[in-house]
Amino acid sequence: MAWISLIFAGLFEMFGVAMMNRLNQKRNWQSVVLLVLGFGASFLFLSYAMKTLPMGTAYAIWTGIGASGGALLGMFFYGESKDWKRVVCISMVLGSAIGLKLIS
Template identity: 55%
Template sequence: MSWIFLLIAGFGEVAGVMGINKVNRKMNFLTFGWLFGGFTISFIFLALAMESIPMSTAYAIWTGIGTAGSTLIGMIVYGESRDWRRLLFISMVLSAAVGLKLTS
């Protein structure tokens, strides 16, 4: 169950980062709600996951999901660069997260 909590925390991180982008584009209660809601979910579920997953592993995977997810959302939704090198480095981040899962 802790790994599911960690995935939810990672997706909450992505939602929070999307909220930052939304606030930068248009400031209103809805965009601030998106930002705070995403990060609140993220931190709550990260704390739950860390009850049984080592802190170093949980934090590394959480930031990896946030980094890769935010980059992919930027490419798909916001038209950011889809250069092959960006995709290569995203795959490296994800493979490192999988490696941490396999060793913990």
């Protein structure tokens, strides 16, 4: 269950990052509320996962999902570069997160 919570934490982290971009585009209270809810849910799921998983592993995977997911969201929805070098770096981050899962 902790791993599922950690995945949800990463997904809410991605949502929070997307809402940061929305807040930069639209300065309104809905964007602020969605931003706070996204990051709040992310921290809630992360804290639940850390009751079972080692802190270093949980944090590394959470940040890996958030960073990779944020980069992918930028590439697919916000017109950021899809250069092969970026894709390789994102793959390395995800590969590291999978490696941590396999040895934990």
